[in-house]
Amino acid sequence: MPTGVAIRDVSRQLFDAAERVLLRSGPNALTSRAVTAEAGCAKGVLHRHFADFDAFLAELVLDRIGRIRAQAAALSASAGTGTVVDNLTAALTDLFESVAVAIVGLVTARDELRARLHQAGSTGVPVLAEATAMISSYLAAERERGRLVADADVDTIALTLIGSGHLLFAGRGGVAPEVADVRKVVSSVVAGAGARQ
Known part of the structure; x- marks a missing residue:
């Protein structure tokens, strides 16, 4: 994954990626690695913006x-x-x-x-x-x-x-x-x- 590349609206990109994984493969396939791979970014990006994966998922649901x-x-x-x-x-x-x-x-x-x-x-x-x-x-x-x-x-x-x-x-x-x-x-x-x- 490239590093040092600015990602616009990180939360939106990660939320959209999580939705795609969720719709395609179900809740058991939804991991931080699957989300960041789908979003095309490094795994650390998610953890820089959210305390942990459950915090990310809670924000995803609250957004919906x-x-x-x-x-x-x-x-x-x-x-x-x-x-x-x-x-x-x-x-x-x-x-x-x-x-x-x-x-x-x-x-x-x-x-x-x-x-x-x-x-x-x-x-x-x-x-x-x-x-x-x-x-x-x-x-x-x-x-x-x-x-x-x-x-x-x-x-x-x-x-x-x-x-x-x-x-x-x-x-x-x-x-x-x-x-x-x-x-x-x-x-x-x-x-x-x-x-x-």
């Missing part, structure tokens, strides 16, 4: 949680437009077609990572908890606009959608389900809440 929060803002802004089913179908597809499913596997596989994430304030299963909050907030906004029935249990609907979405996308070897399949699940879950199709 930040992306979910940005997605949540966009989803909330869509309340009152399009249809509830279409908005939720797009949100679940965007969420789970990303690295979210693989991140959940990573968090589940590493006790130290879970502990660090909980110390950083993450609750429940990191990524899925934030995704559930995103969906719940959106559904509450739609309920306020009268696009869901007044007594719609948005928290339970959100949990059901995230659980169903995770099951739809997990274990498929990188092949996403058809949008029609995601839409069918969303339609079934929100039908009782009075959402227009």
